[in-house]
Amino acid sequence: MSVSLFSSSSSIFSAFQRRTAPDQGGLLTGKDPTKFNPADPLRLWIIQVGVIIITTQILSLGLRKLRQPRVIAEVLGGILLGPTAFGRIPGFSKHIFPSESIPYLSLVANIGLCLFLFIIGLEIDTAIIRRNARLSATVAAAGVIIPFGLGAALAVPLYKHFIDSSQVSYTHFMLFTGVAYSITAFPVLCRILTELKLLDTTVGIVVLSAGVGNDIIGWTLLALSVALVNAGSGLTALWILLICLGWTLFMLLLVSRVLHWLASSTGSIENGPTIFFMTATILILFGSAFFTDVIGVHAIFGAFLAGIIVPREGGLAIALTEKLEDMVSVIFLPLYFTLSGLSTDLGLLNTGTIWAYTIAICVLAFAGKFGGCTMAAKYTGFSWREASTIGSLMSCKGLIELIVLNVGLSAGILTRLVFSMFVLEALLLTFATTPTVSFLYPPHLRSRATTTGSSFANVRDPKDDESGRGNHRLSIKYDDEGAWKRRFTLILDKLEHLPSMMAITHLLQPPPPVYTYSKGSTPSQKSGKGVEVPAHFGALRLIELADRPSDVMKSSATDALLHGDPQLAIFRTFAEMNGLSVSAALSMVPFDALAGSVGEHVRAAGAQLVLVPWLPSAQTPDTTDIGVSNADRSPFDSLFRTDRSTSLVHSHFVRGVFAQAGTNVALFMGRAPFGVGDETHLFLPFFGGPDDRLALDFVVQLCANPRVRATVVRITKRDSPTDNLVPGAAHLTALAHEDKKEESAQMTIMSVRSVRSTTGFPDTMYGNETAHTRLQSETADNVTWGRYASFSPAADEDTALGDALLRVTFEDLGSPMPLHAALHRARACASDRTIIVVVGRSRRLAVEDHHAELGALEKEHGQVRTDVRKTVGDVGTAFVMGGIDANLLVMQAFDRHSGA
Template identity: 60%
Template sequence: MPQFSAAVLAIARRVIHRRAAAEQASPTRPSLLVSVQTDVTRRLKGGLLNGQDPTAVNTADPLRLWIVQVGVIVLTTQLLGLALRKIKQPKVIAEVLAGILLGPTAFGRIPGFTEHIFPVDSRPFLSLVANIGLCLFLFLVGLEIDASVIKRNARLSVTVALAGMCLPFGLGAALSVPLYHIFIDQSVKFTNFMLFTGVAYSITAFPVLCRILTELKILDTTVGIVVLSAGVGNDIVGWTLLALSVALVNAGSGLMALWILLVCVGWTLFMLFFMKRVLYWLARRTGSTRDGPSMFFMTVTMLLVFGSAFFTDIIGVHAIFGAFLAGLIVPRDGGLAITLTEKLEDMVSIIFLPLYFMLSGLSTDLGLLNNGITWAFTIAICSLSYFGKFTGCTVAARVAGFNWREASTIGSLMSCKGLVELIVLNVGLSAGILSQRVFSMFVLEALVLTFMTTPAVVLLYPPELRVRASATGANFASADVQGTAEDNDPRLDGPSTARTDDKKSRFTVVLDKIEHLPGMMAITQLILPPPPPYSEHTLSIQSSAELDGKDVPPPPPIPPVSIDAIRLIELSDRTSAVMRGSNIEALTATDPLLDIFTTFGALHGAPVSSSLSIVPFDDLGATVAEQAQRTEAHLILVPWLPPHHSLGAHESHPHHAPHSSAQQATMATPLPTPRVTSHMQNPFEALFRATAAGAEERDASISHSHFVRALFASSRTDVALFVDRHTPGGVAKVSHGGTYRLLVPFFGGPDDRLALDFAVQLCANPKICATVVRVSKADVVVGGAGLGAGAGDKLPAYGEDDRKHAGDLHQHQNTTTIASVFPDTVYGHATTQTRLQSETADNIAWARYTQPTDPALSPALARMEFVEEAAPAPLHAVLERARKMSDAAVEEHSRLLVLAGRSRRFAVENHHAELKTITEEYGGVGGEVKRTVGDVTTALVVSGCQANVIVFQAALTPESE
């Protein structure tokens, strides 16, 4: 039965026997050099070029065939994983299906496939590597289990865990009676078979359960916390029962079984109480808890893993139990367990585990399910297994205080089987307790129940019904906290959510990467209310009044601002990512980005609440949108770094048209011409996304653009995208005196109106002034002095070249169809009625600030200049004004900030043709830039304008979409 140690000893005996036979066959022992030359010659003669089959079995040199086997297994697993990932199925489904397909069920029926790829003589080597990987995987499972989770939620989790094991174990024991008499050899003891059946029924796949909880974003709900705690307890009890079952099977008598159990209990106590302290002392001594595991600590840990596995194997308990114990005793301080997992998980999940499932697949033949009685028992196995887990956990959760919907969700989650049951089944098969037919029946049951978990939870527990745990963490006292989580959330303290004006006071700030942090600090400083004016005379009066005992009038109230910072981490396929997701509280408290930003808010007197979300890449945008709705934010602030390119002000570009003489006369310095190359969309970017290490900066920006566009598409809250145009280490991101000049190009539409309102709010700060330009398109008067009516003397000077260019542009624009507009910047079909309504709203918004009637707006409007400008090329006019204001800002030691709307929603003009002309002038730009920031900001980015830009999108509503 000791599979791990037996495989090691068998291969060792084979190698020693072959060496002894070789020495006895030769009268004189050849020298080492002659042996090496003979071996090399033999290898060369037996190569592929000599006509030898590379898949031929060679026990003296098994590496060649082993590499072929690994390639076939890994390739099949990864291809299935890519397909199943689209329907949110865990990776274990792909691994099990790959093993079944490569076994006798499917590919094994192809003549010669099994004999060439997985011959019987090669399986001992495959089994050795697979069992080594299984020990490492159980070590990772032990690292993943945190006993403190059970302690914090013992009242609820223990009840659910016990109910979810007792009822399934009883049903499995009852079903084992007919199964034993029909399908099992009577030489097998019924007690052993009943134990394995009961353990297989009562087990819950904790690693797969953690991933499902994280991917469905219910880990921080009351349901998720109880399931996580119950899963930890279920896993520990399940592995203990498995060790007990193996010990009883290997024991020849009851007395021997007792000895095995006593030795196993003694080894467990030795590991938990002695070796745990030794390992903790060693981790602190080597600095592993502070700086990550050192080489010496890793060496000792690996020796301990295989030493414990070897000991539990030779005493009659499976090796995986010893490896599991080694994972339990590793210190959790300083994220040491997560770091250890990061060092081992890739090789285990990519190579070792698929090999183990391949061995399971070779033993699984669904073709044996070929009669009615077999299928009847298979259906009974699946039904009773799900009924036992679902009923036991659901009733226990309902008694604990959950409603029926939440209780049934807990029952569905605890029914997840995954690879843990497959390990139990393989142990039973290798021990001869399960027949191949019964093994195939139970494998199908594990596959079906694991596949059902995600759809059932999505159906039973939709996002709008989920109850988040309170801010104090998972240590809630009762399940009757529904409706109180948000009431107790400190992020909702402060002003009433009722909006009395257009000022925004609740902000959700997105923190994604460290390079986005400076930009978020800069824009956060802008939205903070200005400090009260300081006066020495006022201070002396207050001091005198306090000394005289007089009442000092309070200072005028400052509008409160609350900021919710959300840290986004992408959920990868790695186990360490899931471990981070199950330890959100500690990760939030130690995250450096949140720490820096929270400190920044405290220094500026702004309350900052922090949260952290670990979700798949496709759900990042929806997660931010849900967080903003949950905290009732008024505006989402999200960063974006466009691709940086080398700038050359004096270098020519093949598509760069020369400026006219009038433009050159007005330009103090020429606009820099970025070397930008158009990026073609790769259809496989969704699969092979460029967020891996070593990806180019441009590709990383494109990946971030997908997230930003997903947020724009799903948000029901106003969004402000901060486009940081400064390279790290370049020009300072903030001005010397904290002063800003704002430019607001107003074309019309909801997004531009939002930008205008926000500019008025910012100008309440005495250090900020703004210029708002209402730009409209003017017809060209050829041969005349003017270019449009109503422009007055505010029009820039244009020459003959510009008139010709504007005429060509006008002709080109008349031929432009709606299909050429970027889809991400168009919202629905704009009818004549909606356009008239939008124009009316634009006129009302413009008149509100140009002809103010509200005295409260006077201080802000006094620092704002409103200009109406008509031009044949509106985007060119905006670029010219931005350049002039940028030059003036440099002279004033201030910074220029452009506030622009993202879309042309409900607007008449179409900038596509002019934007195409601008890209021909200054160089191409990737399509991701256009679809992310819209036409106006794209023109600023392409032209090389170094001003930062805030791109606004008004909240999407069902009526506006």
């Protein structure tokens, strides 16, 4: 009885145990979380992905400084994680990349590879080939035939020394070697062309077209190779090729039309891809990949076809790329390259013979591409420099050759040794592309293409003009100091900056008549009654180019962006409503090159003044100012005190423009456009120096607008209070004496002039000038001030300058603390209205040094960020800290003698 009960209870207990959840091997159970579990491979997969992404990102940070494409970091990361480096650490491969987990990693990587080939298909625009067929066809053909022949020749000794003839046919090995030699990495090529700003050059257009044709031929040859390897006989291979050709025609002629109809019906062309269209596209992608895989051609060929047939209208291909690219580039591609690295063991290259063959592979691979494409380009009419640049670009291998090599390795055609030799070749040739092109084709020798086709109309850079070669660009002609500016470049980079640019542009209209003057004489109008030269505004739209395929696609379609960009469209409408003369331009470059692109555009357009916006980033109440509305907040509140956010990155860009613009620059800081129907009041504290003189000239020009008035105060530093001093002058004098020792020390430190900070951006700190240059500057200050403050036109003379000066009030003010005096006077002007404070940026050749007084202001109002001070200068920083409810216009004059 008891035995029966015990048996029954045991069976119940056993049943209960069977119903418990299986042990997941967690940390709490004391088991190794990296131990591979076939029933639950996710845990180890996450560890693998984390290790791979972190490794590639760290490498990319360093290689980015060398202007290398991201694929270099991914390939190097894969090699380091493989048996070449980390794999030699005891237990690393066993715990992180055990052999049992590789199939799961390979499955995800190959899914990502199909998505990547689909994106490559989206990038390829066959219209590029059609527009440049004559030039690109010759280069593409030479870039396939000659390298393929060299690869086939090199395959003979490689096959004899490193391949088992009983396992691999020479024909198959020769085909894979030839394809690996003849392929060009089109995606990497696009990124290099964009990074080096070659997309709008004749060289870039031809290389892009030839790269597309080269890759199409390469994928076709790869499909042929795979078909021959997978076929049991020549007849079977023929059937595979015919079926593949039929599927290609089916996709191009029928499925493409269905997909276009679906995109139109769902509104995807006009409004971006809908969920239904995305679903259909993904099904077509994997359906095509499945079909090409089951017939004996690799799945990636089918995915590539699916990308080609997506409609290009309305930026649909770009929108699709944007939805897929991040996951593919961040996760899937690094996984694929890690698999390549796990199969790459550079330690196998351990004999002189092997290294001799490796060097031969690298040399012949470069010679075939470089030599063939260079000769073809020279034959079509390019110069030797341009032809050699085309050859260097076409020799870029990148990830496409790695895909070919991985296909050969998985098919058993390549051994790990031969695979490692070719991986090293692909890595070296890709790495060498950017420095080689930069050396062979520097920016000042590049030919810009204004039209596409078999013949190009070239526009060369300014330095080309000096050598007599044709150029239609305008060069800057600097007017005499005081002449009004007529050609402006406005920077449009963010939508929130647009109102500021529209407001300052509105103040420059209507265009005043042009006047000239001789030094020491009365200004007068130009000869010819009623003749006016209207102001011209060039709107330069800046877009930061990220390392994304969609950005590369956008950069190659600048014409469409130029006409469809919302900011440019808004500004064009504003210009038409106000009768402004406006031209639009677009520049899409990496962040580090944004300021340089402004300088290039300015030199091309002949602009006399660049207007740059800077809107403080914090425009909402924070925990420190609860209950304070935006209307009561100073627009500069966000720029000081370290607990508030500020656009540090944008300040770096602005300082780069100050350094590289090559003309006068004005930085406008304001949170909202002021009322265009109301009267605008300007306030200028004039301390002296070229920047202040430019600011004074510009204030007078703005006052030609009947709705603009100005107060200009010449402020000088005096050691003792006078009747003109502001209240509290005695306290300010005492404070000045307290800081006298500090000022003397700072002047000693700044005795050596420095125009650049340690970060590489222009600084606003200048040391002592020579007595001669200082005297010249002071004389120029007096002449400029006297020309305007003492101007009194004849009774019968009605000049534009006279009208403008009637709306300007000139004052003289002396104070032991000039910045405090300027702030006090500005507060009086801003008591019942919103003003624009106009200041010079630097103290270059100015009389006074404000460093000590600025320190005193920081003690009174709080510190300002270093980057803000270096961006707006000492006087601008004082107004930032002063908390005056005003917009700020910071001006820097171009030194035509020093070029800074």
